[in-house]
Amino acid sequence: xxxxxxxxxxxxxxxxxxxxxxxxxxxxxxxxxxxxxxxxxxxxxxxxxxxxxxxxxxxxxxxxxxxxxxxxxxxxxxxxxxxxxxxxxxxxxxxxxxxxxxxxxxxxxxxxxxxxxxxxxxxxxxxxxxxxxxxxxxxxxxxxxxxxxxxxxxxxxxxxxxxxxxxxxxxxxxxxxxxxxxxxxxxxxxxxxxxxxxxxxxxxxxxxxxxxxxxxxxxxxxxxxxxxxxxxxxxxxxxxxxxxxxxxxxxxxxxxxxxxxxxxxxxxxxxxxxxxxxxxxxxxxxxxxxxxxxxxxxxxxxxxxxxxxxxxxxxxxxxxxxxxxxxxxxxxxxxxxxxxxxxxxxxxxxxxxxxxxxxxxxxxxxxxxxxxxxxxxxxxxxxxxxxxxxxxxxxxxxxxxxxxxxxxxxxxxxxxxxxxxxxxxxxxxxxxxxxxxxxxxxxx
Amino acid sequence: xxxxxxxxxxxxxxxxxxxxxxxxxxxxxxxxxxxxxxxxxxxxxxxxxxxxxxxxxxxxxxxxxxxxxxxxxxxxxxxxxxxxxxxxxxxxxxxxxxxxxxxxxxxxxxxxxxxxxxxxxxxxxxxxxxxxxxxxxxxxxxxxxxxxxxxxxxxxxxxxxxxxxxxxxxxxxxxxxxxxxxxxxxxxxxxxxxxxxxxxxxxxxxxxxxxxxxxxxxxxxxxxxxxxxxxxxxxxxxxxxxxxxxxxxxxxxxxxxxxxxxxxxxxxxxxxxxxxxxxxxxxxxxxxxxxxxxxxxxxxxxxxxxxxxxxxxxxxxxxxxxxxxxxxxxxxxxxxxxxxxxxxxxxxxxxxxxxxxxxxxxxxxxxxxxxxxxxxxxxxxxxxxxxxxxxxxxxxxxxxxxxxxxxxxxxxxxxxxxxxxxxxxxxxxxxxxxxxxxxxxxxxxxxxxxxxxxxxxxxxxxxxxxxxxxxxxxxxxxxxxxxxxxxxxxxxxxxxxx
Numbered sequence: 001x002x003x004x005x006x007x008x009x010x011x012x013x014x015x016x017x018x019x020x021x022x023x024x025x026x027x028x029x030x031x032x033x034x035x036x037x038x039x040x041x042x043x044x045x046x047x048x049x050x051x052x053x054x055x056x057x058x059x060x061x062x063x064x065x066x067x068x069x070x071x072x073x074x075x076x077x078x079x080x081x082x083x084x085x086x087x088x089x090x091x092x093x094x095x096x097x098x099x100x101x102x103x104x105x106x107x108x109x110x111x112x113x114x115x116x117x118x119x120x121x122x123x124x125x126x127x128x129x130x131x132x133x134x135x136x137x138x139x140x141x142x143x144x145x146x147x148x149x150x151x152x153x154x155x156x157x158x159x160x161x162x163x164x165x166x167x168x169x170x171x172x173x174x175x176x177x178x179x180x181x182x183x184x185x186x187x188x189x190x191x192x193x194x195x196x197x198x199x200x201x202x203x204x205x206x207x208x209x210x211x212x213x214x215x216x217x218x219x220x221x222x223x224x225x226x227x228x229x230x231x232x233x234x235x236x237x238x239x240x241x242x243x244x245x246x247x248x249x250x251x252x253x254x255x256x257x258x259x260x261x262x263x264x265x266x267x268x269x270x271x272x273x274x275x276x277x278x279x280x281x282x283x284x285x286x287x288x289x290x291x292x293x294x295x296x297x298x299x300x301x302x303x304x305x306x307x308x309x310x311x312x313x314x315x316x317x318x319x320x321x322x323x324x325x326x327x328x329x330x331x332x333x334x335x336x337x338x339x340x341x342x343x344x345x346x347x348x349x350x351x352x353x354x355x356x357x358x359x360x361x362x363x364x365x366x367x368x369x370x371x372x373x374x375x376x377x378x379x380x381x382x383x384x385x386x387x388x389x390x391x392x393x394x395x396x397x398x399x400x401x402x403x404x405x406x407x408x409x410x411x412x413x414x415x416x417x418x419x420x421x422x423x424x425x426x427x428x429x430x431x432x433x434x435x436x437x438x439x440x441x442x443x444x
Numbered sequence: 445x446x447x448x449x450x451x452x453x454x455x456x457x458x459x460x461x462x463x464x465x466x467x468x469x470x471x472x473x474x475x476x477x478x479x480x481x482x483x484x485x486x487x488x489x490x491x492x493x494x495x496x497x498x499x500x501x502x503x504x505x506x507x508x509x510x511x512x513x514x515x516x517x518x519x520x521x522x523x524x525x526x527x528x529x530x531x532x533x534x535x536x537x538x539x540x541x542x543x544x545x546x547x548x549x550x551x552x553x554x555x556x557x558x559x560x561x562x563x564x565x566x567x568x569x570x571x572x573x574x575x576x577x578x579x580x581x582x583x584x585x586x587x588x589x590x591x592x593x594x595x596x597x598x599x600x601x602x603x604x605x606x607x608x609x610x611x612x613x614x615x616x617x618x619x620x621x622x623x624x625x626x627x628x629x630x631x632x633x634x635x636x637x638x639x640x641x642x643x644x645x646x647x648x649x650x651x652x653x654x655x656x657x658x659x660x661x662x663x664x665x666x667x668x669x670x671x672x673x674x675x676x677x678x679x680x681x682x683x684x685x686x687x688x689x690x691x692x693x694x695x696x697x698x699x700x701x702x703x704x705x706x707x708x709x710x711x712x713x714x715x716x717x718x719x720x721x722x723x724x725x726x727x728x729x730x731x732x733x734x735x736x737x738x739x740x741x742x743x744x745x746x747x748x749x750x751x752x753x754x755x756x757x758x759x760x761x762x763x764x765x766x767x768x769x770x771x772x773x774x775x776x777x778x779x780x781x782x783x784x785x786x787x788x789x790x791x792x793x794x795x796x797x798x799x800x801x802x803x804x805x806x807x808x809x810x811x812x813x814x815x816x817x818x819x820x821x822x823x824x825x826x827x828x829x830x831x832x833x834x835x836x837x838x839x840x841x842x843x844x845x846x847x848x849x850x851x852x853x854x855x856x857x858x859x860x861x862x863x864x865x866x867x868x869x870x871x872x873x874x875x876x877x878x879x880x881x882x883x884x885x886x887x888x889x890x891x892x893x894x895x896x897x898x899x900x901x902x903x904x905x906x907x908x909x910x911x912x913x914x915x916x917x918x919x920x921x922x923x924x925x926x927x928x929x930x931x932x933x934x935x936x937x938x939x940x941x942x
Contacts (some may be wrong), residue, residue, distance in 0.1 A: 020618075023619070
């Protein structure tokens with residue numbers, strides 16, 4: 001696919017790396033010469049120097065032939081202009097990133113006005129992701145496949161069902177549910193019968209939708225529902241998150257050090273207690289009765305502050321802590337510090353864009369573990385090499401697994417003697433390296 | 445330094461070299477050269493053994509190539525490939541190991557200078573192998589591998605840059621593998637066309653292939669002692685000239701033309717300069733070998749007798765233009781003994797040796813575009829001496845040349861000067877006369893082939909002592925990899941871990 005990315009900052013760079021690793025033709029448009037050189041040197045993409053909002057730059061770069069154009073600079077207006085212009089020049093699908101709430105807080109459809117297919121805000125996506133976590137803590141990600149009949153869930157293990165000599169084959173998962181993979185300290189394990197599950201592992205479960213709610217208990221015990229939330233940092237993420245929590249009728253306390261911003265927040269959020277304090281002060285956290293809080297979220301712009309505040313909050317007595325981590329290199333370290341969940345805004349937005357890219361070839365898809373693992377739904381074509389073979393006789397690429405077969409209205413959790421028929425759809429878990437090999441098995 | 449990964453990649457090269465020997469084996473069978481056949485068989489076996497050893501050493505490598513590793517790998521691969529490519533000459537017994545290394549390096553770097561005293565009595569299949577090394581080296585062995593190996597990715601891009609000629613090489617396509625594949629497809633197509641043309645001109649398949657390989661790589665190996673002069677065919681000379689010029693052209697321009705931009709070639713500043721140099725130099729030399737400006741001074745101060753052996757205009761133009769094209773594109777084919785020409789022509793040819801062809805071509809030399817940038821940059825800096833506050837963007841074809849690119853080009857010229865001075869000193873220390881010492885180093889650093897005097901177009905390099913051959917081999921690799929890649933090997937800091 002021919003993909004253009006305007007803006008080679010943190011988000012743009014990250015996305016360009018993911019896409020070029022999947023063998024797409026990627027061109028990055030970047031204003032700054034040094035940054036451009038750095039991208040050119042580090043990634044297998046081509047680069048163009050210039051302002052992405054300029055029609056001359058876009059034309060010169062060949063945007064007219066783009067299948068996807070993604071504007072990811074740090075400037076909302078440039079992104080919107082660039083995306084509209086690219087669409088006007090002939091790009092098939094265009095996406096613009098906006099940071100400020102200006103263009104998304106209202107219901108006004110800027111998309112239609114500007115002809116942009118998607119306007120995405122990393123902050124809003126992040127806030128949404130945190131809100132989902134608060135709704136169902138321990139559940140890290142959830143995705144529906146097969147027109148909503150199959151659900152994928154990622155769960156952080158609190159209470160391992162395997163202990164002593166019990167291994168995975170002794171664990172009785174509900175019928176129609178499969179444990180697809182385990183991530184432990186950033187490594188991905190495709191589980192087998194003798195695998196053991198450890199506390200703090202991240203397990204990915206796939207299965208029939210109705211069964212999925214029960215299975216979570218197996219790995220977590222019973223979770224108390226969240227009634228009160230403390231948010232540190234009143235930026236776009238904090239504010240949007242507070243808004244969502246208000247709608248869910250939770251008690252929300254918002255800490256922000258800038259008095260002027262506090263005024264704005266107080267005006268915008270009717271049911272939230274806004275407090276003007278520094279979030280990394282222990283005294284502040286103690287005085288705000290954090291020991292009674294069910295959930296603490298640190299969402300300032302500064303990673304170190306977020307991590308320190310979350311650790312401090314845990315120490316003071318917060319039940320659960322979530323930290324926003326902008327630098328994805330920090331994300332795997334966070335769980336070692338006792339923080340329950342870390343969200344990376346740039347991963348949120350690049351995962352959304354990746355989904356757009358994959359929509360062409362597969363029905364739906366989810367990217368896990370920073371792009372290491374992908375879950376995809378593949379319709380099986382009539383000439384697929386896998387047809388007519390029992391699954392146990394098929395040589396699958398390394399780290400890949402068929403989790404579900406969708407046949408008509410049936411959802412089948414496959415076993416070794418099952419066969420794939422033409423017209424089926426399959427839901428496959430695969431490491432991104434083996435993705436191509438897996439796809440070739442089902443679609444010639 | 446990721447030695448394991450380097451070893452692993454090198455093992456692929458060694459294995460692939462064994463494959464590259466196979467066509468030569470077919471020719472050995474065809475001509476019934478059994479001695480050469482067994483030499484090739486032993487070479488293949490050695491290549492495979494080396495590949496196996498390196499592969500074992502590189503097992504379990506961490507698959508992350510840093511820039512430093514890429515440089516080390518490209519440098520090491522050229523030194524190694526030249527070593528393995530020398531094996532057939534050694535096993536066949538025609539050359540001693542040092543001479544064979546020189547010959548092989550001369551092939552892969554497309555230099556085209558030889559130590560074979562009597563080419564026509566050398567096994568034909570061995571000469572075919574010699575031509576094959578030039579063909580492989582012309583577009584670049586590393587580029588070939590990027591085209592074939594899919595998983596090099598961003599590492600491949602760094603490798604591509606370390607090998608491809610010219611300042612600031614850029615990919616033509618977003619993905620470097622597509623770029624490499626395009627380059628090789630074009631290269632193959634040109635090979636096919638030239639082979640057919642040369643067969644029409646009267647060569648048999650064997651000779652046509654050998655000369656095609658050497659022409660497109662701007663290498664200059666021939667199957668005849670007298671080089672192209674042996675055929676004495678104007679049509680053949682014209683064909684080879686055209687393809688030398690084409691091979692010395694930036695391949696990115698062909699890419700643009702393939703995309704429908706027909707004027708890309710004629711609009712390109714560097715290419716226009718390149719053609720202008722060819723035309724002007726050819727005419728100057730034509731006039732000179734017709735007798736104009738040939739005023740040699742005798743050491744005693746008496747004018748020397750003149751008028752003997754001058755050419756007429758058309759004949760002069762024929763020889764002058766072929767020699768000019770051959771030297772400027774760094775091929776090194778000869779249709780005349782230019783060493784016997786007047787002083788001015790010889791000096792002009794030595795200057796042209798340093799210029800070379802266009803960036804992004806298969807030619808060697810410093811490259812026309814570097815001279816263009818150098819001259820513009822010098823102009824600007826001279827202006828600064830009397831207008832200190834002046835700010836001017838140095839442009840080539842409307843495109844601004846960044847300050848760091850200019851600095852790199854200054855460094856390139858300085859490095860060239862340093863290597864030339866050091867090399868000439870060494871060559872004269874081991875006994876070469878002034879003219880031979882200087883021109884041999886110039887010819888090697890620019891991948892030309894023959895120099896002047898005893899190393900001229902009708903002579904060979906067999907008389908150079910072993911130390912000199914090894915040093916000249918190093919100079920060839922230096923020139924092919926554009927000085928920096930090999931020179932950094934000499935810096936202790938390059939090898940340090942911190």
